[in-house]
Amino acid sequence: MIPALLLAFGASAGSLAQAQSCGSGGGATVCLSASGSANDNQLNWTVSGNVSRLEVYRDTDADPAGRTRIAVPATSARSYADASANTGTSYWYWVKFTTSAGSYNSGSASAIRGSSCAPTAVTPYISANGSWTQTSSATVTAGNSAILGPQPTTGGSWGWSGCGTSGSAREQTITPAASCTATATYTNSCGAKTTQAFAITVPSAQTQVFPNPGINLGNTLEAFWPGAAAPTKALIDSIRDRGFKTLRIPVAWDFHSTNGTIDPAFMAQVKQTVDWALAAGLYVIINDHYDLGWFERNGFNSYDPAINAKLINMWTQVANTFKWYDSDKLAFAVANEPDAPTQAKTDVLYQYQQNWINAMRANGGGNAVRWLIVQGPNTNIDNTINFGKNLPTDPANKRMVEVHLYDPFDFTLMDTDESWGTWTAFWGYNYKVSNQWTNRNVKAGSDESLIDIQLAKMKYFTDRGIPVLIGEYRAGVKPASLGLTGSYKDQNYRSTTHWNKYVQNKIASLGFSGTGWVIQQDLFNNTTGEVLDWNMLGSMLGTSEIGPISGL
Known part of the structure; x- marks a missing residue:
């Protein structure tokens, strides 16, 4: 037996660092490996052939003389954990196995039990x-x-x-x-x-923040020319009674300021108008409209701390006035149509808007969670998609993006021929004419499909949980100076009712909020609230339109 044991030991003496160390005898082979951890030394072995007994031995050196038996595992066992090993001490292990021919040893395998390993604290950011x-x-x-x-x-x-x-x-x-x-x-x-x-x-998408239909109180509190009628409670109540749910109030704050201070009388007038609207059950949006272009026509070529300071000072006065107003019923919109038609200009615009959001949130009260509306570049859909997708962020997650829709421009607003295009008067697949005014039909691709395509682009934002406001949209009737008379003049009018109704309903179907553009003495008498054009009113509400005259 001794020579056989020595032979087995000698065969494995040079393989202590190997993954497994084997010994054979009596038709069986046992291969042993060992590894240390903070908890124990782990032994694992394989057995080929028949064995009738297994024993585990340990020593503090590679010489098997003086080794100690520490376990007698079952013959089916293939592992053993030595939890009695001392930390930091090198141990050599053997598995002695018995067959019908005698007893033999695996090769030796060594391991060191490590010191206790404490987990490291992790700090989340x-x-x-x-x-x-x-x-x-x-x-x-x-x-x-x-x-x-x-x-x-x-x-x-x-x-x-x-x-x-x-x-x-x-x-x-x-x-x-x-x-x-x-x-x-x-x-x-x-x-x-x-x-x-x-x-x-990730919050559930809240897309239609302000209920449709909506309307603008245009050319009133943003007017910088004489003769604009002041809003009245009768007008506001009539807007509500006709079926509108949201009122966008354009305001010219800087025009009514002296040395950076908003005229208290003007502030009181705006506040009174907002109070009437909220009391009538309307949702309300107030902005800083064109305001002689001090902000939105400043060029946005580079960031100007003076412009930023003026913007924040002005809006802080507004925020203080409306600090405790319902944060879901009254919204602030920083501007109207900021002229930033490039990526570089949009980046500057968004820097101002980010500072504005931060200032409104820091103002506290209802302003900490009020709906805040930022404008895409030029409030143009294509510019917003091309340059303005990375909107300013909001810690309260209550900011909207605003764009306007006047497509096709040659039909909705244009009333003179220019080198780059000519005005048109007939929009909609069923409203085209075929006689002397054929050249005033909108071009192919500018009918209902254009509205569908343009508005669908803004789903980029609502699909990401960012509500969209179509803050202005309207097709205007062509002036008499363009020469449309009789049935053709009527067809143009009918076509505008179709455009207005189609756009309003499309806005609602996409989950956007919309406020159609209306000015003084347009749909309503601004003093009495009397309806001046019931057909156009129905189209702006999205409830009715006038069908086309056939045969033109």
Whole structure:
């Protein structure tokens, strides 16, 4: 037996560092491996052939003389955990096996039990709006991105699962479409693992914030010319009684300011108008309209701290006045049609708008959670899609994007021929004429399909939970100076009722909010509230239109 044992020991003496160390005898072979951890030394072995007994031996050196038996496992066992090993001590192990021919040994395998490995604390960080916050939860609007960046930054490795995370990078950028949980697993240098969960909430899309139909109180409180009639309670009540639900009130704040202070009498007039509208049950939007272009025609070539300061000062006065008004019924819109038709100009515009949002939220009261409306560049649908998708962020997640719709312009607003185009008077597949005014039909592709295509582009935002306001839209009747008479003049009028009704209903069907453009003495007498054009009123409400005259 001794020579056989020595032969087995000698055969394995040079293979202590190998994954397995084998010994054979009596028609059987046993191969042993060992590994240490903070809890124990783990032994694993394989057996080929028949064995009738297994014994586990241990020593503190590779010499089997003086070794100690520490276990007699069942013959079916293939592993053993040595929990009695001392931390930091090297041990050599053997498995002695017995067959019908005698007893033999596996090769030796060594292991060192490590010291206790404590897990490392993980600190969660999330960047959801451009700045890092120590938190394990965040609200992210569908389609927007957030960065998960737990710490420590060095000394171990990372693994991820959930919310679209993957790989081993510590920082993970996610763009969730629905609420989810991401889990980070940190493995430190001694092997201990720590998990950290990140709870990401994606709010359900709230698209139609302001009920349809809506209307503008145009050329009234934003008027900078003499003769504009002041709004009256009778007018506001008539707007409500006719079926409108939302009132957009354009305002010229700077025009009524002196040295940066809004005229108190003018502020009181705006406040009175808002009070009448809210008392009538209307939702209300107030903005800073054209206002002689001090903001929206400033060029947006570069960021100007003076313009920013003026914007914030003006709106802070407005915010203070309406601080405790219902945050869901009264909304602020920062501007009207800011002229920023390039990416660079849009970036400057959005910087001002971001500062405005921050100032309104910091104002507190209802303004901390009030609906805030930012305008896409030029409030033009194509510019907004091309340059303005990355809207300013809002910690309260209550901001809307506004665009206007006057397509095709040659039909809705144009009343002179220009080098770049000519005015048209007949819109809609069934409203075209075929006689002397044929050249005043809108061109192919500018009928109902154009409205469908243009408005559908704004679903980019509502699909990501960002509500859309179509703040202005209207097809105007052509003036008599253009020479339309008789049935052709009537057909133009009928065509505008069709455009207005079609657009209003399309806005509602897409889940957008809409406020049609109406000016003084247009649909209503601004003093008495009397309806001046019932047919046009029905089209603006989206309830009726006048059909085409056939045979023209």
